[in-house]
Amino acid sequence: xxxxxxxxxxxxxxxxxxxxxxxxxxxxxxxxxxxxxxxxxxxxxxxxxxxxxxxxxxxxxxxxxxxxxxxxxxxxxxxxxxxxxxxxxxxxxxxxxxxxxxxxxxxxxxxxxxxxxxxxxxxxxxxxxxxxxxxxxxxxxxxxxxxxxxxxxxxxxxxxxxxxxxxxxxxxxxxxxxxxxxxxxxxxxxxxxxxxxxxxxxxxxxxxxxxxxxxxxxxxxxxxxxxxxxxxxxxxxxxxxxxxxxxxxxxxxxxxxxxxxxxxxxxxxxxxxxxxxxxxxxxxxxxxxxxxxxxxxxxxxxxxxxxxxxxxxxxxxxxxxxxxxxx
Amino acid sequence: xxxxxxxxxxxxxxxxxxxxxxxxxxxxxxxxxxxxxxxxxxxxxxxxxxxxxxxxxxxxxxxxxxxxxxxxxxxxxxxxxxxxxxxxxxxxxxxxxxxxxxxxxxxxxxxxxxxxxxxxxxxxxxxxxxxxxxxxxxxxxxxxxxxxxxxxxxxxxxxxxxxxxxxxxxxxxxxxxxxxxxxxxxxxxxxxxxxxxxxxxxxxxxxxxxxxxxxxxxxxxxxxxxxxxxxxxxxxxxxxxxxxxxxxxxxxxxxxxx
Numbered sequence: 003x004x005x006x007x008x009x010x011x012x013x014x015x016x017x018x019x020x021x022x023x024x025x026x027x028x029x030x031x032x033x034x035x036x037x038x039x040x041x042x043x044x045x046x047x048x049x050x051x052x053x054x055x056x057x058x059x060x061x062x063x064x065x066x067x068x069x070x071x072x073x074x075x076x077x078x079x080x081x082x083x084x085x086x087x088x089x090x091x092x093x094x095x096x097x098x099x100x101x102x103x104x105x106x107x108x109x110x111x112x113x114x115x116x117x118x119x120x121x122x123x124x125x126x127x128x129x130x131x132x133x134x135x136x137x138x139x140x141x142x143x144x145x146x147x148x149x150x151x152x153x154x155x156x157x158x159x160x161x162x163x164x165x166x167x168x169x170x171x172x173x174x175x176x177x178x179x180x181x182x183x184x185x186x187x188x189x190x191x192x193x194x195x196x197x198x199x200x201x202x203x204x205x206x207x208x209x210x211x212x213x214x215x216x217x218x219x220x221x222x223x224x225x226x227x228x229x230x231x232x233x234x235x236x237x238x239x240x241x242x243x244x245x246x247x248x249x250x251x252x253x254x255x256x257x258x259x260x261x262x263x264x265x266x267x268x269x270x271x272x273x274x275x276x277x278x279x280x281x282x283x284x285x286x287x288x289x290x291x292x293x294x295x296x297x298x299x300x301x302x303x304x305x306x307x308x309x310x311x312x313x314x315x316x317x318x319x320x321x322x323x324x325x326x327x328x329x
Numbered sequence: 330x331x332x333x334x335x336x337x338x339x340x341x342x343x344x345x346x347x348x349x350x351x352x353x354x355x356x357x358x359x360x361x362x363x364x365x366x367x368x369x370x371x372x373x374x375x376x377x378x379x380x381x382x383x384x385x386x387x388x389x390x391x392x393x394x395x396x397x398x399x400x401x402x403x404x405x406x407x408x409x410x411x412x413x414x415x416x417x418x419x420x421x422x423x424x425x426x427x428x429x430x431x432x433x434x435x436x437x438x439x440x441x442x443x444x445x446x447x448x449x450x451x452x453x454x455x456x457x458x459x460x461x462x463x464x465x466x467x468x469x470x471x472x473x474x475x476x477x478x479x480x481x482x483x484x485x486x487x488x489x490x491x492x493x494x495x496x497x498x499x500x501x502x503x504x505x506x507x508x509x510x511x512x513x514x515x516x517x518x519x520x521x522x523x524x525x526x527x528x529x530x531x532x533x534x535x536x537x538x539x540x541x542x543x544x545x546x547x548x549x550x551x552x553x554x555x556x557x558x559x560x561x562x563x564x565x566x567x568x569x570x571x572x573x574x575x576x577x578x579x580x581x582x583x584x585x586x587x
Contacts, residue, residue: 034384034399035360060413061399061463082463086360086397087584091460099458108447111383112417112467119414131421132470135508137493138462141452165509172423175509204404205385206412262401269396320392322401328584 012196015222015298018248019046022186022218026054028154030118030182030216031065032189032209033259035086036267038202039065040190040222042255042299048072049294056154058182059083060114060208064259064272067092070104071279072289077144078104079182081111088272093279107143107159113179115208120181121215127161129176134162139177156180187216189241190256192264194221195229198246201239204262204321210240218247224264226251254303254311265314266323271306334542336567338521339586341540342478343369343575344567346432346519349476355379355429357420357468360397361585362478363432368394368579373571381419383464385411394580398464417464420471426512431468434478437490440534440554441504442477442497442515442527444469445490452492462494469495473512481520486552498532522548524564525556533557538564 013021023029033039044065047055056077059066063085069075071094083092098104109117116128133139142149142159149155161178165171189209194200200221202209213219221241226249232239255261258271278288296302303311317324339362346366350356352375356367367380368391381387382398389395390406404410420429435444436459446465450456469475475497479485498514499505505514518525518534523545526537535557539545545558567575580586 035397037397037399037401063397080461082460084360084460084463086395086400088396090360091458096458100455102454108461110462110466111413111464115413115417131509131511132417132467134470134510135493135496135499135504136466137447137452138466141492143452172511173509174506204401205399205410207384207399208413210412211414260401262404266401267396316401320402320405322393322405324393327582328396329582 013248013250015042015046015250015252018220018250019043019050022220022247023047023050023052024185025052026056027185028056028058030058030184030187030212031062032187032207032212033065033256034061034205034207035063035084036088036272037205037260037262038190038207038209038256039063039259040188040255041065041068041257041259042252043188043190043220043222044068045293045299045302047074048289058114058118058184060111063089063092067094067279070095070098071285072293076105079107079109079114081109081114085272088269089276093276094285105143108138109179110138113138113177115211117179117182118208118211118215120179121183122211125181127178127180129178131173131176133160133177134175182215184212184216186218186220187212188220188222189213190222190252190261192224192261193227193232194223194249195227195232196249197229198241198243198249199229199232199239200241200246201232206240213241213245216245219245220248220250221246222250222252222255224253224255224261252299255299257303260322263316263318263321265311265316266326268310268314269326269328270310336572337586340567340572340575342519342521343586344571345524345564346476346478347373347571349517349519350375350378350430353377353428355381355419355425357381357383357429357431357472358398359433359465361434363434364391364394365575365579365585366432369571369575372574372578381416383413383416383468385413385416387411387419394584396584417467417471420468426471427473429472431472431475432478433465433468433475433495435465435495437485437487438477438479438518439487439490439497441499441501441532442518442534443490443493443499444477444495444497445492447492447494449491466495469497470510471512474516475514477515477518479518479520481522481548481551483551483553486554488554498527501532502530504532522551523561528557536561538562540564541566
């Protein structure tokens with residue numbers, strides 16, 4: 003068992019990443035494409051030069067691409083590597099796969115969600131009808147021989163079987179997808195208290211399942227709030243302290259991705275990133291100058307023009323930056 | 330003589346797709362042009378349709394066009410903000426699932442509307458790697474009706490997919506049932522040249538309609554398998570009202586329209 007940080011779980015991001023994210027561990031990050039990725043934590047993992055990570059993702063776009071691009075990831079199980087209109091296919095991910103530097107196992111978004119859910123529920127698998135007849139079932143990125151050798155992998159990617167209840171439920175066949183329990187999950191939320199209770203505003207994506215499936219949970223938050231405040235409306239909370247190992251307050255912690263009711267994604271940053279990612283030398287320059295050369299997320303933000311952050315601030319009426327120039 | 334066109338291919342595609350959406354349907358949208366189609370349909374011909382996203386947003390208001398299905402713009406003024414598990418449950422639910430129409434895109438499509446959005450070349454060492462399924466395989470597996478967006482090129486309309494990501498009509502009548510897949514399948518393929526349908530009896534792709542200035546023969550030349558052209562009709566161009574709605578009220582910054 004790893005030591006907890008202390009009675010209140012509070013830490014600096016540097017400490018939390020050093021303590022929880024080890025070389026070769028399995029990791030999942032929250033958010034979806036260009037929203038609420040735990041980018042401050044992703045960049046800290048890159049700065050601490052973690053290697054050999056096994057990443058579990060559904061559609062965790064920007065964070066996945068930066069971890070892959072920085073060489074932190076050896077294996078990935080994923081449904082979708084894209085960042086919306088900013089990168090229909092994540093650029094560094096694509097390059098790493100085409101150059102054979104990344105082992106990939108493909109699932110669908112629902113299958114990955116079920117896998118986290120099964121992990122959270124302590125079940126070995128959950129069934130679905132998704133994927134019957136497709137190559138997702140038959141083409142395995144991790145070959146059977148590797149799966150048999152490696153204890154961190156289930157022996158099969160999926161298993162298809164006839165409905166054991168016959169025709170009940172109107173399904174003749176089912177696909178069983180194996181549970182995931184990541185060594186570490188990292189999510190970024192709007193509000194958390196020092197004990198690790200958390201409140202997500204807007205869509206939760208699969209954050210709740212990912213948080214509950216994890217052996218260790220790191221929460222970064224926009225605002226560290228009093229626990230009395232969260233306990234006053236507990237029906238609005240999604241993650242309890244029981245799962246949480248560390249809490250770090252990181253304002254703008256999802257930047258350059260969005261955080262509903264706090265700030266929008268940064269179109270300029272994401273477009274520049276795509277362009278830089280398209281070429282190895284410009285990408286190296288991006289990594290060195292934007293991520294590795296700064297000490298932490300505060301310095302990373304300080305390097306952005308004040309004006310460019312101010313225009314991303316969410317309009318309280320809509321939760322996003324209304325009228326933002328997104329070209 | 331053909332009159333000068335005052336609209337673009339993407340505008341024609343968005344409007345052609347919007348016309349396919351029926352009033353009262355629950356519309357599952359992906360990223361990009363499918364969002365515009367859903368937004369335009371709701372403002373023109375299907376005011377009682379409901380737009381929802383795999384990320385968990387139900388009945389998004391969409392004052393501004395989202396640039397991803399996780400864009401904060403899909404979270405504003407919804408009936409409910411949930412998560413992925415909720416969204417996919419809605420598609421499979423026996424009482425709501427029947428009303429869902431899914432709009433998808435892909436890198437390759439075969440004559441039965443099966444889709445590839447994963448790789449070109451060998452899966453183990455692909456020549457081109459794409460994003461992967463995302464929710465596409467789920468939607469294509471679960472829902473009753475799908476509409477598919479494609480760029481119309483020979484290398485994208487193929488007899489044999491490089492990778493089978495999302496199920497269409499599989500190999501023809503009874504294919505889905507044999508595999509244990511529920512419901513219906515692809516209803517229409519909207520491209521930059523025209524609209525394809527799938528035959529009731531053979532479930533094979535045929536040419537349903539061709540856009541102004543495009544001939545059925547040109548569409549066949551850009552398709553990697555034989556299309557039945559005998560049922561093809563001209564597709565009416567966008568009306569001024571449709572164009573006005575799309576340009577002024579759906580994508581004034583031309584983020585998706587280009």
